[in-house]
Amino acid sequence: MTLSRNLKIAAAAALGLATSAVAYAQSMKPEDAITARRAYHRVIALNFGPLGAMAKGDIPFSVETFKTNSARMASVSSMPVLSYYQDGTDTDAGDVKTRAMPEIWLDWDSFKQKMETMQQEVAKLAEVAQTGDQGAMKAQVGATGKSCKSCHDDFRNK
Ligand code: HEC
Numbered sequence: 001m002t003l004s005r006n007l008k009i010a011a012a013a014a015l016g017l018a019t020s021a022v023a024y025a026q027s028m029k030p031e032d033a034i035t036a037r038r039a040y041h042r043v044i045a046l047n048f049g050p051l052g053a054m055a056k057g058d059i060p061f062s063v064e065t066f067k068t069n070s071a072r073m074a075s076v077s078s079m080p081v082l083s084y085y086q087d088g089t090d091t092d093a094g095d096v097k098t099r100a101m102p103e104i105w106l107d108w109d110s111f112k113q114k115m116e117t118m119q120q121e122v123a124k125l126a127e128v129a130q131t132g133d134q135g136a137m138k139a140q141v142g143a144t145g146k147s148c149k150s151c152h153d154d155f156r157n158k
Helices: 003-027 030-056 063-077 081-085 108-131 134-155
Strands: none
Touching: 030 063, 030 081, 030 134, 063 108, 063 134, 081 108, 108 134
16 A cells, blocks of 8 residues: 555545544534533633642642642643534523633634643643642643633633
């Protein structure tokens, strides 16, 4: 088999995967999509909370906890969160409430950019934890928190 044939097959496979991911996302019930994204943010926040408290000196610094929590954050943050913001989920779905602002769908590129920035900052948080350099870890908590706030300010209702 030639290299170019392999590449074509790989490209076709990748395209097939992308298409089925989109199809799946569109077939999610709105209440499931909203529940998924709220859980995504919530789990990341639960793991981030102690790191913020450590950075501020409110609780003793633990490199171990920092490593564990930042690794969990990196794992969860890599989930396909943008697909949970599928069309038609800009309002409450029955009992499932959302604080997502309609601006998300009007300015999708900016929303997407901010999500990717957060994912990069979280990945960096997990990386810097491996160095054990507390100063760098604290600085990266600040950068990560900023990436959360930057999106909430523009795209999340109070
Ligand atoms: C690109 C935008 C964006 C980024 C980045 C972002 N969030 Fe959010 N977040 C939202 C939106 C929008 C909601 C509201 C979702 C809903 O109610 O449907 C939300 C909801 C939340 C909630 C409430 C979850 C619940 O129980 O309903 C928490 C907590 C939260 N985010 C924490 C964080 C933290 C911590 C970070 C950074 C590590 C972060 N978010 C990064 C947009 C973002």
